[in-house]
Each structure stands twice: as structure tokens, then as C-alpha cells.
Amino acid sequence: MPEQHLSKAKLILVDQDGVLANFESGFYAAWQAAGHPHPALPLEQRRSFYVRDDYPAALRAEVEAIYTAPGFYRDLPAISGAVEALTTLLEQGHDVRICTSPLTQYRHCVPEKYEWVERHLGAEFVTRMIVSKDKTIVHGDLLVDDNPQIKGPCTPSWQHVIFDQPYNRQVEGTRMNWANWRDVLAL
Amino acid sequence: MPEQHLSKAKLILVDQDGVLANFESGFYAAWQAAGHPHPALPLEQRRSFYVRDDYPAALRAEVEAIYTAPGFYRDLPAISGAVEALTTLLEQGHDVRICTSPLTQYRHCVPEKYEWVERHLGAEFVTRMIVSKDKTIVHGDLLVDDNPQIKGPCTPSWQHVIFDQPYNRQVEGTRMNWANWRDVLAL
Numbered sequence: 512m513p514e515q516h517l518s519k520a521k522l523i524l525v526d527q528d529g530v531l532a533n534f535e536s537g538f539y540a541a542w543q544a545a546g547h548p549h550p551a552l553p554l555e556q557r558r559s560f561y562v563r564d565d566y567p568a569a570l571r572a573e574v575e576a577i578y579t580a581p582g583f584y585r586d587l588p589a590i591s592g593a594v595e596a597l598t599t600l601l602e603q604g605h606d607v608r609i610c611t612s613p614l615t616q617y618r619h620c621v622p623e624k625y626e627w628v629e630r631h632l633g634a635e636f637v638t639r640m641i642v643s644k645d646k647t648i649v650h651g652d653l654l655v656d657d658n659p660q661i662k663g664p665c666t667p668s669w670q671h672v673i674f675d676q677p678y679n680r681q682v683e684g685t686r687m688n689w690a691n692w693r694d695v696l697a698l
Numbered sequence: 699m700p701e702q703h704l705s706k707a708k709l710i711l712v713d714q715d716g717v718l719a720n721f722e723s724g725f726y727a728a729w730q731a732a733g734h735p736h737p738a739l740p741l742e743q744r745r746s747f748y749v750r751d752d753y754p755a756a757l758r759a760e761v762e763a764i765y766t767a768p769g770f771y772r773d774l775p776a777i778s779g780a781v782e783a784l785t786t787l788l789e790q791g792h793d794v795r796i797c798t799s800p801l802t803q804y805r806h807c808v809p810e811k812y813e814w815v816e817r818h819l820g821a822e823f824v825t826r827m828i829v830s831k832d833k834t835i836v837h838g839d840l841l842v843d844d845n846p847q848i849k850g851p852c853t854p855s856w857q858h859v860i861f862d863q864p865y866n867r868q869v870e871g872t873r874m875n876w877a878n879w880r881d882v883l884a885l
Binding site: 522 | 709793800804812821824828829830837851852
């Protein structure tokens with residue numbers, strides 16, 4: 512479809528993991544590499560937003576060990592089409608920010624989120640990062656996020672657009688991916 | 699003065715360095731310890747918000763080496779009265795967040811800001827952190843910040859209360875410190 516310029520520049524908050532960074536493929540590969548007897552769950556079988564909720568409760572420590580390990584966040588691959596879409600949105604004049612919630616175990620996660628953005632989107636994009644557990648406190652027109660239920664004490668100014676993933680399809684709402692985002696966001 | 703309960707709970711954003719963490723004393727001590735021939739500048743002689751602007755331009759690399767070194771942010775002492783004030787504000791029912799802008803050289807600064815908050819304010823307070831170069835995008839009633847000129851593309855919802863420091867006295871505005879904050883914020 513032809514490039515479509517939106518009628519008005521928007522402030523678009525984009526979540527990082529599960530939207531830009533491929534947390535799922537990173538977890539799957541690391542779980543397999545760890546040699547756990549419990550099989551890694553393919554993305555299409557994931558049903559809960561938090562991966563730990565899709566594995567047996569007895570394996571919670573093993574699950575957390577995967578994504579709290581040094582290098583896990585840094586080395587996540589990019590989700591196909593994400594980098595190109597963000598670049599296009601900026602070119603269209605929109606103000607794009609990365610709005611990401613850190614793990615409670617912040618030690619590796621937080622600096623590696625910054626490294627990831629620098630590597631995949633460039634140093635200028637690092638200045639566009641907002642790291643906050645609470646996304647309702649962040650102003651925006653749109654929030655593109657794979658978490659289908661974003662909670663917080665403030666009344667958000669943004670409209671939530673669900674980034675489509677197998678684990679969030681039980682929730683109704685506007686949803687998009689990096690193949691159809693032009694159609695959805697142009698609404 | 700007697701404990702005064704504000705009429706209405708407020709969302710109060712509090713900057714970290716120069717307001718909670720004593721960047722100035724940390725820098726002074728580290729500069730002295732480095733043995734530079736140029737003398738360390740006492741706080742009362744500081745005039746620019748960015749410490750690098752108060753030292754000769756030829757020493758910029760040496761100045762930046764101080765605050766980008768591992769451990770610098772982690773080991774900053776707390777500003778006297780800050781921790782007690784934040785605890786009191788929470789007890790009074792206010793929603794207190796830490797709103798902090800990271801260095802462009804984020805590697806040590808960002809995770810160490812989290813470590814600092816955990817050490818001085820506790821793990822629960824870590825969930826109250828918002829790390830963002832742009833503070834105009836963060837919603838709040840008040841922003842307590844020693845940077846006298848906070849810029850950004852959004853129209854902020856907060857009122858800026860300048861945290862009084864020798865290097866921001868050239869700017870007019872409501873100002874407070876951790877000795878008089880009850881009077882100022884109760885206005």
C-alpha cells in the first residue's frame with residue numbers, strides 16, 4: 512500500500528519487549544540451550560502475558576534464571592519489521608518513544624535495554640527511552656504494548672493499541688502488528 | 699512546626715541527583731581523590747547546572763571521567779533530610795515518584811541509580827522510578843528538580859519547584875530544600 516501520512520503528528524509510546532525485542536524467541540532458545548527436561552513452549556502455545564505463568568509453578572526459579580541472566584536482554588533479536596516501522600513513523604513526523612517496564616530484578620535488564628536500543632535503533636533513539644513500571648503516568652496519544660492489561664494509578668492520556676501476540680488474544684481491543692500497523696494507526 | 703496534612707493527595711515527581719543523591723559532594727571528593735592539579739570547586743562556588751560547565755573546557759574529559767566511572771552514582775551519599783522527607787510525604791498519602799534523567803553515557807549511571815534508590819529508600823521505592831531524558835512527558839502535580847530549566851516537547855502537567863542549590867539561584871521560581879519543604883509544598 513502507498514505510504515500514508517497521518518493527518519496530525521502523534522506522540523506514540525512503543526513498548527520494548529514483545530513489540531520491538533523478541534523476548535519470546537530469546538526465551539525459547541535459552542530454555543532449550545539450558546537443557547531443561549521440560550520442553551520449551553512454542554510461541555503459538557503461549558497463553559499468559561508472563562512466560563513464567565505458562566510453565567509449571569515448580570519451575571519458576573528456572574524460568575526466572577533465563578531472563579535475569581546477563582546478556583539475555585542485550586542479545587534479544589529484533590521483531591521483524593519493528594525497526595523499519597519506527598524509522599518510518601519518525602520520518603512521517605510522529606514523536607516516537609520507547610516506553611518500557613523493567614524487571615524487578617533490574618541489574619542486567621535495565622542497562623541491557625539501553626544497549627539493545629542503541630544497537631538496533633541507534634544512539635539518538637536511546638534519548639527516546641522512558642523506563643517506568645507505571646505506564647499510566649506517561650503522556651502519549653497511543654501506547655503500542657503487548658501487555659493487554661496495563662494498570663496504574665493515573666488516568667492515561669493514551670489509547671492502548673495491543674501489539675498482537677498469541678498470549679494476549681483473549682483480550683478484546685484494537686490490535687496491530689508490524690505488518691498491518693499502517694492501516695490500524697491511520698484509523 | 700506541627701505535621702501538616704495537605705488538603706489533597708498530590709502526585710509528586712522528585713528528581714534524583716542534586717535533590718536526593720548528593721552528586722556535588724561525590725564529585726568534589728572524587729575530583730580531589732583523582733589528584734588533578736586544578737582545585738575542586740566547592741559547592742558554594744558552583745554556578746552552572748552542569749558541573750562540566752564550571753571547570754575549564756580543556757578539562758572536560760577529566761570531569762566526565764569522574765561521573766562516568768563505575769561506582770560513582772552508586773556510592774553518592776544522600777542529601778541530608780531527603781530520605782526522611784520522602785518517607786513523610788508517602789505517609790501523608792502523597793504519590794511520590796523519582797523522576798530522573800540518565801547520562802547519555804548510561805552504562806554505569808542507569809543501573810547504579812536503581813541500586814542507589816534500593817539502598818537508600820528500599821526495594822518498594824525502586825518501583826516508583828521513572829528514568830527519562832524528557833520529564834515533560836511525565837504526568838504529575840509537582841516536579842521537585844534542581845535543574846532550573848526543564849525543557850521538552852510536551853506541555854507539562856506539573857508545576858516545577860526548584861530544589862535550591864547554589865548553581866540554580868540565577869533563575870526565579872518557587873524553590874525549596876529539605877528543611878523548608880513543608881512550608882513550600884503546603885502553599
